Amino acid sequence: MSTGRCLCGSVTYDVAGPLRQVIICHCADCRRWHGRGAAMTCALRDRVTIRGGESLRWFAVDAGPERGFCTRCGSSMFWVAPGRPTISIPAGTLDDPRGLRAIAHIFCTDEQHYDHDHPDGVTRFPAGPSPDVAAPPGVSP
Numbered sequence: 001m002s003t004g005r006c007l008c009g010s011v012t013y014d015v016a017g018p019l020r021q022v023i024i025c026h027c028a029d030c031r032r033w034h035g036r037g038a039a040m041t042c043a044l045r046d047r048v049t050i051r052g053g054e055s056l057r058w059f060a061v062d063a064g065p066e067r068g069f070c071t072r073c074g075s076s077m078f079w080v081a082p083g084r085p086t087i088s089i090p091a092g093t094l095d096d097p098r099g100l101r102a103i104a105h106i107f108c109t110d111e112q113h114y115d116h117d118h119p120d121g122v123t124r125f126p127a128g129p130s131p132d133v134a135a136p137p138g139v140s141p
């Protein structure tokens, strides 16, 4: 069981299942939302329990993916795409993210210099990740 929360603690969650390793998304939307590349883990939606939902608000550009954030402290918390069984979670919101490592950078065509000043040897995709990289444990690509 993994647990996490926003900065103020109004929104908490736990994940009763495995987390995917971290993919860092450099798309322009994530850049605006997180200020730089977004380091996201991922799990099956039905394994994630969210508490403090009254402080959680969802935002989407047009009919795109929805981003959940805490209305009290502004922490970005979740990312869900229509039709996908998964929910992406910023690794930094976990209470203990130490077991996770980066497995890919995606949308690297939008990556900014300040985000790749320190090459890390992790696979880089110009756009989205390959399905085997994107799938959480237990989901066949």
Ligand SMILES: [Zn+2]
Pocket: 006, 007, 008, 009, 010, 011, 070, 071, 072, 073, 074, 075
């Ligand atoms: Zn908060």
Ligand SMILES: [Zn+2]
Pocket: 025, 026, 027, 028, 029, 030, 031, 038, 107
């Ligand atoms: Zn992105």
